[in-house]
Amino acid sequence: MPPAAATNLGYTPPDGGWGWAVVFGAFISIGFSYAFPKSLTIYFKEIQEYFSVSYSEIAWVSSVMLASMYAGGPVSSILVNRYGSRPVVIVGGVLVCTGMALASFGTNIIHLYLCVGVIGGFGLAFNLQPSLTIIGTYFQVKRPMANGLAMTGSPVILSTLAPLNQFLFDSFGWRGSFLILGSIVLNCCVAGALMRPVNKSIPRKTIDESSKRESGAEEHAAAEDTTTHSDNLQTEDQSESKGHSFVQKFIDLSLFKHRGFLIYLIGNVVLFFGFFAPVVFMAPYAKHQGIDEYSAAFLLSIFALADMFIRPTTGLVGNTKWIRPRIQYFFSFAVSYNGVCHLMCPLASGYTGLVVYAVFFGLAFGMLSALLFEVLMDLVGAPRFSTAVGLVTIIECGPVLLGPPMAGALVDYFGDYKYMYYACGVFMLVSGIFFFIMHYYNYKKLDEERGKSKAMETRNSDEAVQLKMNQADRTMNETDE
Numbered sequence: 001m002p003p004a005a006a007t008n009l010g011y012t013p014p015d016g017g018w019g020w021a022v023v024f025g026a027f028i029s030i031g032f033s034y035a036f037p038k039s040l041t042i043y044f045k046e047i048q049e050y051f052s053v054s055y056s057e058i059a060w061v062s063s064v065m066l067a068s069m070y071a072g073g074p075v076s077s078i079l080v081n082r083y084g085s086r087p088v089v090i091v092g093g094v095l096v097c098t099g100m101a102l103a104s105f106g107t108n109i110i111h112l113y114l115c116v117g118v119i120g121g122f123g124l125a126f127n128l129q130p131s132l133t134i135i136g137t138y139f140q141v142k143r144p145m146a147n148g149l150a151m152t153g154s155p156v157i158l159s160t161l162a163p164l165n166q167f168l169f170d171s172f173g174w175r176g177s178f179l180i181l182g183s184i185v186l187n188c189c190v191a192g193a194l195m196r197p198v199n200k201s202i203p204r205k206t207i208d209e210s211s212k213r214e215s216g217a218e219e220h221a222a223a224e225d226t227t228t229h230s231d232n233l234q235t236e237d238q239s240e241s242k243g244h245s246f247v248q249k250f251i252d253l254s255l256f257k258h259r260g261f262l263i264y265l266i267g268n269v270v271l272f273f274g275f276f277a278p279v280v281f282m283a284p285y286a287k288h289q290g291i292d293e294y295s296a297a298f299l300l301s302i303f304a305l306a307d308m309f310i311r312p313t314t315g316l317v318g319n320t321k322w323i324r325p326r327i328q329y330f331f332s333f334a335v336s337y338n339g340v341c342h343l344m345c346p347l348a349s350g351y352t353g354l355v356v357y358a359v360f361f362g363l364a365f366g367m368l369s370a371l372l373f374e375v376l377m378d379l380v381g382a383p384r385f386s387t388a389v390g391l392v393t394i395i396e397c398g399p400v401l402l403g404p405p406m407a408g409a410l411v412d413y414f415g416d417y418k419y420m421y422y423a424c425g426v427f428m429l430v431s432g433i434f435f436f437i438m439h440y441y442n443y444k445k446l447d448e449e450r451g452k453s454k455a456m457e458t459r460n461s462d463e464a465v466q467l468k469m470n471q472a473d474r475t476m477n478e479t480d481e
Contacts, residue, residue: 011200018196019138023150025194026131029089031153032188033069033128034369035304036096036181037062038279039161040116042297043174045287050174051109055284056408062280064113067401068121069128073393076129077386085130089192092126093185095119100182104175116178127188129389130195132373136382137198143377144324148315148370155307155366162283162300166293255388259445260379263438265392271335271431272399274424277407278342278361279303285417291351299358306362307369314370328439331375334367336432342425346418 013019040062048058079088099119106112131150139146168177255261282303286296314334317323323330341361348357373389380388407420 013140025191026150027153028191029127029131031157033124034154035158042165059404059408063404064117065121067397069124070393070397072122072125074390077390085134086195092123093188095123097182104178144318145315152311155304159304166297274427303358303362307366310366311370331371332435338364339429345421
């Protein structure tokens with residue numbers, strides 16, 4: 001299998017300027033994409049009683065929404081490659097608004113699955129992936145920091161929506177609240193308008209100019225990041241030349257022969273079974289323990305505040321010269337940390353214990369979320385990221401769809417939430433251990449491939465020198481004769 005592709009964009013990313021406006025637009029768009037399904041859990045207990053459904057059935061609302069968001073990844077990828085990020089994000093905002101407005105007239109739980117889950121979920125897919133993709137076109141050296149800041153939108157918006165949803169429910173009921181939320185999410189259209197395509201007409205720096213100007217920790221880290229992908233540019237050129245056909249351009253199936261991509265994909269399929277369920281059931285779990293509605297909703301705000309703090313911090317740490325060259329280990333630690341938090345959750349007693357859990361879980365969740373797409377871009381390179389994230393999300397929609405309902409089924413069967421948290425913790429911890437082992441193997445293989453590539457280059461250089469010397473000797477001999 002070939003090593004990860006080099007970050008060969010063909011132009012010099014601005015690493016700033018209008019890119020920060022793009023990061024702000026992505027902050028809003030990504031924030032709604034991830035926070036919206038979580039914030040709707042505030043209404044679950046009341047909707048559950050209104051339609052007389054079980055924990056497992058009500059969990060399908062967020063589950064279908066998240067699964068549709070991930071399943072829409074390839075469609076979003078094709079549209080982004082064809083039309084760019086700006087129009088796709090704007091259409092996504094309109095779709096989510098339409099889904100929430102239609103859901104407010106729902107007469108049964110199936111209606112909510114279709115409107116909130118399918119229509120709203122596809123709208124979120126059109127918000128999420130274009131925002132992630134366009135950051136990779138504006139940033140290279142500062143990319144982990146830019147991704148970390150953009151991903152901070154999720155906790156910021158969640159910390160606002162959680163108490164707001166409780167207020168809206170008390171004032172207007174769940175139907176009126178859905179109408180108001182639909183209008184609020186139209187802010188994604190404004191965010192999309194900020195996503196101006198990057199100017200690619202800037203001439204690319206030569207290797208000599210880059211080497212002279214690169215200095216400091218960030219530049220060193222970026223150079224290490226580029227080297228990590230591959231020193232063999234011929235492999236990348238061959239891959240690009242094959243991408244002219246429609247299928248290869250929009251759905252790059254050669255990624256399934258990419259070692260780093262397969263490691264990322266397998267580990268993520270396992271971790272996503274336990275990724276969203278603890279957030280979905282946090283407020284219902286608190287209410288189950290007799291905690292009042294506002295205090296239960298405030299747990300989501302506490303979780304979001306911790307999440308908000310750690311995401312940009314994770315981006316800054318991940319951009320350092322010590323972490324950037326081996327950022328996959330940092331990601332593996334974040335996954336394992338999530339698993340440990342869920343395993344410890346049943347030990348938390350009372351509201352104080354849940355607050356402590358919410359803080360530690362917020363830190364773990366934010367760290368993982370900030371790195372989730374950065375490490376994929378690190379593995380496959382920015383040119384192939386759009387297609388890679390589309391393939392990843394369509395496959396991940398399975399565990400995203402099944403995770404929360406399976407967790408709800410455990411609650412229905414045992415009548416207790418602790419077994420659900422144990423199951424989620426095991427999924428996350430197993431995935432984290434898998435990532436540690438496989439990334440160690442991947443880095444070792446990359447080092448070997450770089451060594452072979454350098455040895456081959458040295459041998460070719462020596463042969464070229466020897467050939468020139470032989471030609472010079474023959475020329476001298478002919479002259480003497």
